[in-house]
Amino acid sequence: xxxxxxxxxxxxxxxxxxxxxxxxxxxxxxxxxxxxxxxxxxxxxxxxxxxxxxxxxxxxxxxxxxxxxxxxxxxxxxxxxxxxxxxxxxxxxxxxxxxxxxxxxxxxxxxxxxxxxxxxxxxxxxxxxxxxxxxxxxxxxxxxxxxxxxxxxxxxxxxxxxxxxxxxxxxxxxxxxxxxxxxxxxxxxxxxxxxxxxxxxxxxxxxxxxxxxxxxxxxxxxxxxxxxxxxxxxxxxxxxxxxxxxxxxxxxxxxxxxxxxxxxxxxxxxxxxxxxxxxxxxxxxxxxxxxxxxxxxxxxxxxxxxxxxxxxxxxxxxxxxxxxxxxxxxxxxxxxxxxxxxxxxxxxxxxxxxxxxxxxxxxxxxxxxxxxxxxxxxxxxxxxxxxxxxxxxxxxxxxxxxxxxxxxxxxxxxxxxxxxxxxxxxxxxxxxxxxxxxxxxxxxxxxxxxxxxxxxxxxxxxxxxxxxxxxxxxxxxxxxx
Numbered sequence: 001x002x003x004x005x006x007x008x009x010x011x012x013x014x015x016x017x018x019x020x021x022x023x024x025x026x027x028x029x030x031x032x033x034x035x036x037x038x039x040x041x042x043x044x045x046x047x048x049x050x051x052x053x054x055x056x057x058x059x060x061x062x063x064x065x066x067x068x069x070x071x072x073x074x075x076x077x078x079x080x081x082x083x084x085x086x087x088x089x090x091x092x093x094x095x096x097x098x099x100x101x102x103x104x105x106x107x108x109x110x111x112x113x114x115x116x117x118x119x120x121x122x123x124x125x126x127x128x129x130x131x132x133x134x135x136x137x138x139x140x141x142x143x144x145x146x147x148x149x150x151x152x153x154x155x156x157x158x159x160x161x162x163x164x165x166x167x168x169x170x171x172x173x174x175x176x177x178x179x180x181x182x183x184x185x186x187x188x189x190x191x192x193x194x195x196x197x198x199x200x201x202x203x204x205x206x207x208x209x210x211x212x213x214x215x216x217x218x219x220x221x222x223x224x225x226x227x228x229x230x231x232x233x234x235x236x237x238x239x240x241x242x243x244x245x246x247x248x249x250x251x252x253x254x255x256x257x258x259x260x261x262x263x264x265x266x267x268x269x270x271x272x273x274x275x276x277x278x279x280x281x282x283x284x285x286x287x288x289x290x291x292x293x294x295x296x297x298x299x300x301x302x303x304x305x306x307x308x309x310x311x312x313x314x315x316x317x318x319x320x321x322x323x324x325x326x327x328x329x330x331x332x333x334x335x336x337x338x339x340x341x342x343x344x345x346x347x348x349x350x351x352x353x354x355x356x357x358x359x360x361x362x363x364x365x366x367x368x369x370x371x372x373x374x375x376x377x378x379x380x381x382x383x384x385x386x387x388x389x390x391x392x393x394x395x396x397x398x399x400x401x402x403x404x405x406x407x408x409x410x411x412x413x414x415x416x417x418x419x420x421x422x423x424x425x426x427x428x429x430x431x432x433x434x435x436x437x438x439x440x441x442x443x444x445x446x447x448x449x450x451x452x453x454x455x456x457x458x459x460x461x462x463x464x465x466x467x468x469x470x471x472x473x474x475x476x477x478x479x480x481x
Contacts, residue, residue, distance in 0.1 A: 002158055004042030006318040010161045010168070012045040012103075013075035014038065015066060015094060017057040019085040019125065026119040027083035028054055030107050030148075034081045037148050041157060046073045057094065058087045067097050075100060077164035079157070082106035085125035088132040095138045101167055101452045102140035103160045104129060108147050139451040144473045152473030159445060159471075162316055166449035169266070169315035170199065173308065176260045177205040179271030181302040187432040190304045194390060199453065201308065204263035208271060212279055215255035219247060226250045233290060236349040237356035241368040245282055249358070249369050252280065253287035260296055267307045272300040273365065283369030285345035286358050289410070292322060292348035299325055299434070300346060309385045309436040312394065316381075316442035316449070322348035323436045324375055324412065328426065337419040338402055341435065342411035345371030351410075351439070353377060362408055375412035377401045379479045382414075382437040383446060385455065388430045394450060395431050396443050397422070397460040398479050422460045441477050444470040 016034060018027035031054075038045055049055035051065040070078070077100050080091050086106070095102045106122035113119075123145045133140050141163065143156030181188045195201040218226060229250035233239060239246055260268050268291075270276070272284050288298045297310040306325060313323045324347045332338025344364060349356050352373040362370040384395040397416075404413030416422045425431065444467050447457040459467075466478045 002318060003320065006320060007042050007158070007161055008044045009318065010044060010076045010164045011073065012043060012077045012079045012161070012164070013070040013073065013098070014045040014047050014079050014081070015057045015091070016048075016055070016081040016083050017086040017091055018054070018083050019058065019087050022084040022121055023119040024054060027056055030083040030120075031056060031081060033107070033148055034083070037153070038157070041154055043157060043161070045079065046070060046075055056083065057090055059090065063090050063094055067094060070098060076168050077101045077103060077160065079103045079160070080105075080129065082122055082125045082129060084120040084122060086129050088125070088128040091129050092132040092136040092138060095133060095140070096136045101160070101164050102133070102138060103143065103157070104133075104140050105143040105153065105156065106145055108145050141448055141471070146473065150473075156471075156473065162318055162442075162445045163449045163452070165318055166312060166315045166445060167452045169311055170201070170308075170449070170453050172200075173267065173311055174202040174204060174263065174265045175304060175307050176256075176263055176265040176268035177203050177302060177304065178211050178256070178259070178268065179208040179302060182271055182273060185301045188301055188303045188305070195304070198392065203304065204265055206259060206263075208276060208279070211255050211259060212276070214258060215248070215251045215280065218251045218254055223251070223254065225254055229253055229290070233286070233358070236290070236293065237358050237371065239358050240360055241358050245368040246358070248280060248282045249286050252282065252284055253290050256287060256291060256298060257296060267296065267311050268298040269302045269304055269307050270298060270300065271302050277365060277367045281367065283344065283362065283365055283367045285343070285370040287369070288346045289349060289371045292325070292346060293350060295319060295322070297323065297325070300343065303432075303434050305386045306434040306436070309383050309434070312385055312446060313381070313383050313436040313438045313442065316445040317438055317440050321438040321440045322350045323438050324348070324351050324410070325434065325436050326411070328433050328435055331419065332402070332404055332413060335402060335404070335415060337416045338404060339414050339416060339419055339422070340404065340407065340411060341414055341437070342407050342409055344409045347371070347373070347375060347410035351375045371410055372408060373410055375401070375410065376439060378439045379441070380414065380437045380439050381442040382435050384431045384435045386429070386431045391430070393430070393456040393458040394446055395425055395458050395460055396446050397463065398441070398443060417461050425458070425460045441479050443467060443478055
């Protein structure tokens with residue numbers, strides 16, 4: 001179960017609903033049971049018990065009060081619990097006014113009484129609500145009609161909170177862009193206007209000189225945070241570079257952090273080569289690795305869509321897992337479905353299988369400032385957000401680590417179900433050779449979030465039905481054991 005403190009990041013508006021033709025007492029009873037379960041799970045929610053005597057949504061008077069309360073509370077998601085049949089038009093009106101992800105569920109109906117009467121008609125009401133939500137063009141997520149103690153309910157609520165976190169983070173993303181893309185990297189071309197117009201994603205571009213001059217000032221002024229940062233590096237890694245270079249690595253990390261804070265950015269990108277090394281004498285990768293470790297993703301080669309991929313991956317875990325960000329490099333020399341994911345030292349230190357090292361140099365560039373380690377073994381979810389010609393999608397799927405040759409930098413070898421299919425997805429695009437990954441099963445979360453952010457999921461394996469079955473509660477994971 002997820003840490004309850006992580007759940008508090010997301011605030012749900014809880015709106016149980018009923019219809020007059022069925023038992024109001026039964027609806028109140030099951031609404032209170034739902035509240036008790038949400039409290040048990042540690043869900044952060046805004047209740048409507050004060051809007052009327054029932055604490056339920058069923059008329060226009062209640063709708064007005066609930067709408068006002070939820071808007072003032074800045075909810076991140078709406079949970080509609082259909083407690084007897086539900087008033088479908090009031091539900092749809094509420095959802096349409098709030099513009100947040102919507103979760104729909106109703107407790108399973110009891111058996112009819114001996115005389116054939118029924119207090120509730122919840123499942124039928126779910127069908128009605130779903131249809132009217134469609135008429136109002138409101139996307140929604142539903143948990144199957146189940147008893148409240150069914151594991152599918154708890155998992156569904158928690159996963160919906162993850163979805164809300166993806167949507168909230170994505171819509172409020174602002175990226176620091178340090179320098180233009182390197183000339184040779186035409187593949188990382190993005191349309192800044194489209195990102196803003198379509199998704200609300202903002203870029204904060206600054207020249208390399210603004211970063212490097214701030215870094216040099218920190219060193220000249222002997223900022224005390226440099227020593228503190230070096231101590232943090234030592235806790236994570238074996239330092240094998242000269243102290244002067246180590247000071248630059250720490251100062252660069254702080255300079256990037258300061259600029260991200262200055263421009264209110266939750267992620268960033270940097271023109272990592274080749275002018276930067278010539279100017280400051282180090283590589284930026286170890287500095288990026290510590291920022292990744294601390295939850296401030298920074299990607300190389302000014303890969304804007306790559307940084308967005310990292311934001312998507314980490315937010316789907318509620319920040320419980322840090323992402324690797326890697327080049328999709330080359331095929332395994334022996335495993336026909338094996339592929340190398342590697343970069344010059346940018347993985348978060350939490351992802352390390354072995355003790356990280358800050359080596360004297362890297363074979364690609366004869367400069368210090370990279371990090372080196374192999375990523376932890378396990379099953380990973382991989383994601384690449386990208387687009388062109390105005391169309392955007394997420395390439396998502398799963399792969400597991402496998403044995404492979406030693407590689408410099410930060411790396412992992414992954415075994416895919418069908419590497420040829422994965423490769424074809426990349427070649428045909430719109431994706432490029434960078435990918436984010438987390439050691440968690442987040443593919444269903446990202447796929448569901450896609451409907452709320454208007455980004456189509458694109459699976460590199462044929463798992464559409466498995467993802468649907470996961471949300472219906474038919475399977476516990478889409479990752480095969």
